[in-house]
Amino acid sequence: MKAETFDMVVAGGGSAGLAAAVSAARVGARTLLVERQGSLGGMATAALVHSICGLYRLPREKNAPPELANDGFAAEFARRLCAEGGAEGPVRLGRVDVLLHRPAAFAQTADQIVRETRNLTVQLHSEIVAGDADSLTLGCRGGVQTVRAAAWVDATGDGVLATLRGAPSEIETNARLQRPAFIFALGNVASASLGDNGRLRLARRIVDAVQAGTLPESALGTHFRASPQPGEAFVTIDLSGGEDFDPLDAGSLSALETQGRELGAGIVALLRRDEEFANCYVAAWPSRAGVRESRRVLGRYRLETTDVETGAQFNDAVAFAAWPMELRENTRGPKLRFPTGDEPCGVPLRSLRARDDDALFLAGRCISCSHEAQASLRVIGTCLATGEAVGFAAGLKSIGAAEDAIAVRAARARFAA
Numbered sequence: 001m002k003a004e005t006f007d008m009v010v011a012g013g014g015s016a017g018l019a020a021a022v023s024a025a026r027v028g029a030r031t032l033l034v035e036r037q038g039s040l041g042g043m044a045t046a047a048l049v050h051s052i053c054g055l056y057r058l059p060r061e062k063n064a065p066p067e068l069a070n071d072g073f074a075a076e077f078a079r080r081l082c083a084e085g086g087a088e089g090p091v092r093l094g095r096v097d098v099l100l101h102r103p104a105a106f107a108q109t110a111d112q113i114v115r116e117t118r119n120l121t122v123q124l125h126s127e128i129v130a131g132d133a134d135s136l137t138l139g140c141r142g143g144v145q146t147v148r149a150a151a152w153v154d155a156t157g158d159g160v161l162a163t164l165r166g167a168p169s170e171i172e173t174n175a176r177l178q179r180p181a182f183i184f185a186l187g188n189v190a191s192a193s194l195g196d197n198g199r200l201r202l203a204r205r206i207v208d209a210v211q212a213g214t215l216p217e218s219a220l221g222t223h224f225r226a227s228p229q230p231g232e233a234f235v236t237i238d239l240s241g242g243e244d245f246d247p248l249d250a251g252s253l254s255a256l257e258t259q260g261r262e263l264g265a266g267i268v269a270l271l272r273r274d275e276e277f278a279n280c281y282v283a284a285w286p287s288r289a290g291v292r293e294s295r296r297v298l299g300r301y302r303l304e305t306t307d308v309e310t311g312a313q314f315n316d317a318v319a320f321a322a323w324p325m326e327l328r329e330n331t332r333g334p335k336l337r338f339p340t341g342d343e344p345c346g347v348p349l350r351s352l353r354a355r356d357d358d359a360l361f362l363a364g365r366c367i368s369c370s371h372e373a374q375a376s377l378r379v380i381g382t383c384l385a386t387g388e389a390v391g392f393a394a395g396l397k398s399i400g401a402a403e404d405a406i407a408v409r410a411a412r413a414r415f416a417a
Contacts, residue, residue, distance in 0.1 A: 003135055003146035006032045006121075007398035010153040011128055011136070014042020015380045016364030016387035017155030018110050019073045023391025024153075025120035026415055029398045032147060033114075033122045034138060037287060040110040040122070042157070042364075044380055045103045047290035048183040050227065050234045052078065054323040054381030056090055056097040060342055066090040066097040069322035069344055072412040074384035081109045088228040095338065096324070099381075100228055128156070131164035133357075151398040152360050153390055158248060159295035159366040167354045169295040172371045174245060178378075179238040179328045181290035182260030186224075186268070187283030189233040193276045194226045202271070209270055215263070221333040222267060232283060237263055238331040239289065247294040256289045292328060292365070292378060299368025301350035308345045308373045309337070316405035317346030318389035318412075321382050325375040337372070347377070349405045352390050359397075363390040388412065 006029075010021040013035030021033035033040075043049040055078055056066045068075050078099055081087040086105020090097040114122050123138070130137035135148045154161040159169045171177075192198070206222055209215040223236040239260055246252045264282065271277040306312070308325060322344035325337040339345070351368045354360035362368065363386050365378035377386070392411040397403040 003148045005148045006030050007149060008032070008151045008153065008394050009034065009136060009147055009149040010155055010391070011161040012042070012155035012157060012364065013037070013040040013122070013124070014155060014157060014364060014383065015044055016383035017042070017153070019384045019387030020153045020155055020363050020391035020394070021120055022113060022117050023073060023388045023411070023415070024395030024398070025117045027392060027395045027399070027401070027411055029119060029395035031120050031395065032149070033120065034126050034128070035122070035124050036127045038124055039107040040114070041103065041106045043290050044101070045107045046287040047181065048103050048185060048234065048284065048286045049181070049290055049380065050101060050103060050183070050225070052087070052099040052101060052380045053096070054321070054379035055099055056381070057322045057344055058095060058324070058338070059092070059097070066092070069320045069381065070385035072385065072416045073388035074381055075416070077109065077113070077384055080113070081105060084109060102228055128160050128164065131161065133165055136161070136164070149398065150359065151394040153363055153394050154297065154360065154366060155363040155387060157291065157294065157365050159297045162297040162354060162360060162362065162366070163295065165357055165360055167297055167357055167360060169297045171295050172293060174243065176329050176371060177245070177247070178292035178375060179331055180241060180247070180256055180292060182237045182239050182264065182286065183290060184235055184264050184285050185227070185283040186233045186235055187281050188231055188279045190276065191226045191230070194224050194233055199224050205270060205274070206267070215266055215270065218331040219263060219267060221331045223333065235264065235267060237267070238328055238333065239263070240331050247291045253289070260289050261285055293371070293374060295366055296374060297362050297366050297368060298355045299351045299362060300353050300355055301348050301368065303345070303347065303351045303367070303369035303373045303377070305370045305372040308376050309339050311339050311341045311343035311345050313343070314346045314348040316349045318349045318352070318393070318405050318408045319347040319382065319385035320344040321347055321376050323376050323379045323382060325372050326379070327372065327375050345376070347386055349389065349393060349408065352386060352393070361390045361394040363387040
């Protein structure tokens, strides 16, 4: 079977992969974007993550207006999503600003941008089944195909492409691994019932149900949030996955999905005993649970916990990480660690390049960083920014142009304008 050749291949069509593929195509690289789901967006669509975190800097003062952390594709995507009625905000939640969005609208906005982008081919329902230093084998229901490229981007979240190419990676111990999210949509909900008092009342009911043995202890971190869509709400649960949870194992992931739906159904049954929620129902289950952490590929620089804490700056920075370290090492909800200063941490291009593979670039949650730093870098807003940077760098390399941080920043300025 003859291999099809591209300038660049991006594996994974989440927020990072989308940004990488569009950016590479914009600088003239003939690009293939491969995604295993039926839509682009990754966690923002398949896992129903309905808030875009990391788009905005932490407010310098209590009443300071929201300020974008990264210009370029991240700002462009947010702007378009809002213009098309698919997002609301930014909304200030304590010390952070987030953009609330509808996952279906996120997928549609991604489709629109792809349609407008020359040099870009998108292949959905395609999984990486094999690969080496020279090629990649993709599988779909109709068979397999082989593709070649001059540059590769791993935006799979799990370092799948990097592993097939022999790149070393690391993974946290099970005891500290970020717990997966299970998010589902709830229909026929009055927004007023999810105000501050309403959420506190629901939290109390869940605590009572856990103490009574009606719900498992993993329900204690359940969070409710009204959707931009009238009558809809999102319910977020953090799942433990069990003592032997492995985010790369099919058996563990299968158990995670059924555990999430079972627990979600139990929570809905509890809600329906309340007069305000008597007619609510599950409007949508996620296509997959939201794995927050698995492999982290070793790059040319490992972004460390102290870098994020102190707002470290680098000469080759190509993006900024503005979200606090959101640690979810158990099912009780997030533990936020905020930086000590006002400046967001720079993300160096070296952290987005595989250590020993000149043709391999990294984007999204599997970039080179510590466990704690990843808890900041993995959010959607930052993934849009790192994806764009990698797309420019890898795209420029694939067509024989300069690929350093200066060239990446110049490309961002050009297309942001």
